[in-house]
Amino acid sequence: MATMTMIQAIRSALDVALGRDENVVVFGEDVGYFGGVFRCTEGLQAKYGKTRVFDTPIAEGGIVGVAIGMAAYGLRPVAEIQFADYVYPGYDQIVSGAARIRYRSAGDFISPLTLRMPCGGGIYGGQTHSQSPEALFTHVCGLRTVMPSNPYDAKGLLIAAIECDDPVIFLEPKRLYNGPFDGHHDRPLVAWTGHPRADVPEGHYTVPLESAAVFRPGRDLTVLTYGTMVWVAACAAEETGIDAEIIDLRSLWPMDLDTVVTSVKRTGRCVVVHEATRTSGFGAELAALVQEHCFWHLEAPIERVTGWDTPYPHAQEWQYFPGPDRVGAAYRRTMEA
Amino acid sequence: MPAYPPLSLHIPEPPGRPGVPTDFSYLKVSPAGAVRRPPIDARPDDTMDIAESLVRVLDDDGEARGPWAPAADPALLRRGLRTMLLTRAFDARMLIAQRQKKLSFYMQSLGEEAIAIGQALALAPDDMCFPTYRQQGILIARGYPLVDMMCQLFSNPRDPVKGRQLPVMYTSRAHGFFTIAGNLGTQYIQAVGWAMASAIKGDTRIVSAWIGDGSTAAADFHNALTFACVYHAPVILNVVNNQWAISSFQTLAGGEAATFAARGVGNGIASLRVDGNDFLAVLAASAWAQERAHRGCGATLIEWITYRAGAHSTSDDPSKYRPADDWARFPLGDPVARLAQHLTRIGAWSDAEHASTQAEVEAEVMAAQKEAESYGTLASGHVHDASMMFDDVYRDMPAHLRRQRAQAQGA
Ligand SMILES: Cc1ncc(C[n+]2csc(CCOP(=O)(O)OP(=O)(O)O)c2C)c(N)n1
Numbered sequence: 084m085a086t087m088t089m090i091q092a093i094r095s096a097l098d099v100a101l102g103r104d105e106n107v108v109v110f111g112e113d114v115g116y117f118g119g120v121f122r123c124t125e126g127l128q129a130k131y132g133k134t135r136v137f138d139t140p141i142a143e144g145g146i147v148g149v150a151i152g153m154a155a156y157g158l159r160p161v162a163e164i165q166f167a168d169y170v171y172p173g174y175d176q177i178v179s180g181a182a183r184i185r186y187r188s189a190g191d192f193i194s195p196l197t198l199r200m201p202c203g204g205g206i207y208g209g210q211t212h213s214q215s216p217e218a219l220f221t222h223v224c225g226l227r228t229v230m231p232s233n234p235y236d237a238k239g240l241l242i243a244a245i246e247c248d249d250p251v252i253f254l255e256p257k258r259l260y261n262g263p264f265d266g267h268h269d270r271p272l273v274a275w276t277g278h279p280r281a282d283v284p285e286g287h288y289t290v291p292l293e294s295a296a297v298f299r300p301g302r303d304l305t306v307l308t309y310g311t312m313v314w315v316a317a318c319a320a321e322e323t324g325i326d327a328e329i330i331d332l333r334s335l336w337p338m339d340l341d342t343v344v345t346s347v348k349r350t351g352r353c354v355v356v357h358e359a360t361r362t363s364g365f366g367a368e369l370a371a372l373v374q375e376h377c378f379w380h381l382e383a384p385i386e387r388v389t390g391w392d393t394p395y396p397h398a399q400e401w402q403y404f405p406g407p408d409r410v411g412a413a414y415r416r417t418m419e420a
Numbered sequence: 421m422p423a424y425p426p427l428s429l430h431i432p433e434p435p436g437r438p439g440v441p442t443d444f445s446y447l448k449v450s451p452a453g454a455v456r457r458p459p460i461d462a463r464p465d466d467t468m469d470i471a472e473s474l475v476r477v478l479d480d481d482g483e484a485r486g487p488w489a490p491a492a493d494p495a496l497l498r499r500g501l502r503t504m505l506l507t508r509a510f511d512a513r514m515l516i517a518q519r520q521k522k523l524s525f526y527m528q529s530l531g532e533e534a535i536a537i538g539q540a541l542a543l544a545p546d547d548m549c550f551p552t553y554r555q556q557g558i559l560i561a562r563g564y565p566l567v568d569m570m571c572q573l574f575s576n577p578r579d580p581v582k583g584r585q586l587p588v589m590y591t592s593r594a595h596g597f598f599t600i601a602g603n604l605g606t607q608y609i610q611a612v613g614w615a616m617a618s619a620i621k622g623d624t625r626i627v628s629a630w631i632g633d634g635s636t637a638a639a640d641f642h643n644a645l646t647f648a649c650v651y652h653a654p655v656i657l658n659v660v661n662n663q664w665a666i667s668s669f670q671t672l673a674g675g676e677a678a679t680f681a682a683r684g685v686g687n688g689i690a691s692l693r694v695d696g697n698d699f700l701a702v703l704a705a706s707a708w709a710q711e712r713a714h715r716g717c718g719a720t721l722i723e724w725i726t727y728r729a730g731a732h733s734t735s736d737d738p739s740k741y742r743p744a745d746d747w748a749r750f751p752l753g754d755p756v757a758r759l760a761q762h763l764t765r766i767g768a769w770s771d772a773e774h775a776s777t778q779a780e781v782e783a784e785v786m787a788a789q790k791e792a793e794s795y796g797t798l799a800s801g802h803v804h805d806a807s808m809m810f811d812d813v814y815r816d817m818p819a820h821l822r823r824q825r826a827q828a829q830g831a
């Protein structure tokens with residue numbers, strides 16, 4: 084065991100995967116010599132060589148396209164998109180290519196690739212370094228979409244993603260890279276050091292895909308969330324004194340419906356929290372699933388706390404970000420309903 | 421079939437790394453005055469030799485040579501030099517202000533000022549520019565108020581983009597400066613669309629499009645070349661080859677096998693490869709390209725050779741990936757020093773004037789900063805009211821955003 088930040092845990096996952104399987108290749112913009120703008124691949128080129136860890140041209144469509152070709156050949160490409168906000172030139176390759184190759188060839192070809200991309204706000208990145216585009220991927224059949232909330236899960240999920248035969252979109256909440264973040268941006272930074280979820284085995288392990296975690300058990304209401312918002316949701320529970328059961332979905336789609344349904348049936352109340360914009364966000368799917376599976380157990384309307392339906396602003400970042408006050412207010416409304 | 425050897429993957433290497441001094445022989449530099457100047461209506465394929473050499477006017481002694489030496493008015497050159505000094509002083513002050521957290525982020529244009537400023541001076545004021553984040557020189561050359569630039573940088577209540585964009589993402593329709601995109605390359609094909617619109621409407625305005633060497637890898641670059649070729653769009657397609665794209669050397673965009681200018685020729689576009697640190701060459705090549713666009717001869721691609729002297733941005737640390745003394749050893753020198761040398765040589769500048777101009781532009785920047793700071797900075801928390809983040813998503817705010825705005829205000 085070692086204490087790792089989320090960056091170190093991701094690097095460790097890549098290191099383990101590169102070491103165990105010579106078909107694993109890692110690439111992306113600034114990923115090779117430099118080690119990535121967030122340093123997630125630092126040292127890996129020196130260790131595994133320039134044809135296994137390398138830099139690419141600035142062409143996201145090209146990055147995804149070559150990943151598909153390599154994956155079809157039999158490699159296990161792990162490509163980095165420098166920011167999720169820059170994935171769009173690769174979207175056609177993801178939707179029309181990676182997601183459908185198995186289906187359209189009836190399994191003759193597959194796309195076992197992993198696309199890592201930092202997402203989310205909280206770093207004054209403005210509208211092109213802050214987006215949470217998960218719903219653009221959960222909407223596409225054939226993709227798996229994953230978002231960890233801590234170093235332990237990040238490593239285990241990333242190894243599981245790389246070993247998975249399906250294409251996986253691996254979203255990394257950048258605000259969690261160096262420490263947990265409860266939404267109180269005006270308080271001192273908290274590091275991962277000493278945090279139980281930063282205790283990460285150095286070797287190989289996986290956190291299975293399609294499995295959610297009960298991040299905080301509770302009796303009053305169920306919170307369905309993922310990524311940075313797991314920490315915000317937990318903070319809101321402490322601050323309101325409402326005993327929220329917080330479910331960290333980890334795998335957004337396909338997902339662990341049993342854990343969700345069991346919890347909501349028990350608490351009878353449900354709040355969905357995500358940082359992405361509201362309309363047609365993944366929260367809409369979650370609310371629909373809860374309604375379909377738990378309607379007769381619900382004692383209150385399902386609440387959604389999300390980013391507003393605007394691009395992510397720069398100076399007004401903290402009015403945009405759904406912080407603990409907004410989440411806590413939703414808990415109260417849900418309890419009072 | 422013969423027995424072939426096993427294949428291997430080619431990974432391009434930069435000519436220098438920390439601890440390994442850069443071998444700049446890769447640059448292919450032509451002597452000043454050596455490259456021919458084709459007629460304005462040259463066929464695209466008749467520019468291949470120019471796309472593979474380097475148009476230069478100023479020699480090592482600051483003398484203007486050859487067919488590209490423009491009949492430039494010394495007053496225009498002096499204006500260019502002053503604008504470069506002003507831009508450099510502006511960048512230097514804003515870097516300090518960023519360290520003081522008055523702005524969240526900054527990107528300087530150190531070392532490549534001549535290109536944006538020279539082209540701005542060669543264009544008509546109403547010709548449209550589609551810049552990247554490194555062409556602040558265009559705005560400054562066109563007289564956009566420094567105070568307004570700083571208000572954008574400080575995200576204060578006078579920020580023309582209402583605090584919505586990262587610092588340096590300026591916009592000014594009035595100054596022919598298209599809103600800067602964070603998504604690399606997107607502006608390049610949009611510029612071609614603007615140029616096509618000007619042609620569709622029978623207008624006389626042309627367009628200046630900008631992209632970095634690294635971003636030429638993006639599909640939008642290739643789309644732009646195709647559309648510009650097909651429709652003979654009146655556009656100057658500038659490629660600023662400052663050798664680096666964050667940590668990636670220009671070979672990672674394909675600069676190893678062919679020049680960026682040669683890509684233009686291959687796409688049916690007349691193309692020039694030009695010394696971007698030679699202010700006179702910038703003026704002359706820009707004038708050639710704009711003349712072609714106006715005369716209906718179509719697009720011109722210009723690859724400008726320069727060097728990104730500073731870090732990519734305030735979030736970057738170039739000492740991790742390139743030698744620290746690269747800029748000092750860059751064969752094409754510093755555009756400011758080279759233009760000053762030329763003007764001094766023709767008796768239109770002096771050391772004393774250089775010093776007094778330097779003091780003048782610094783005072784101008786300081787005064788602008790003082791005023792801009794009086795309206796607030798990100799550090800002081802004086803920013804646009806949060807409710808304004810719901811404006812401009814649509815022309816008229818739909819019901820769902822009015823509802824969300826009310827919620828955000830705690831209603
Ligand atoms: C589509 C997209 N991908 C990646 C990025 C991240 N990024 C910002 S600037 C940059 C390097 C651009 O280099 P270049 O085009 O050479 O311009 P320069 O910075 O040298 O002026 C990268 C990779 C981005 N902004 N947009």
Ligand SMILES: [Mg+2]
Nearest residue numbers: 632633664665
């Ligand atoms: Mg560059």
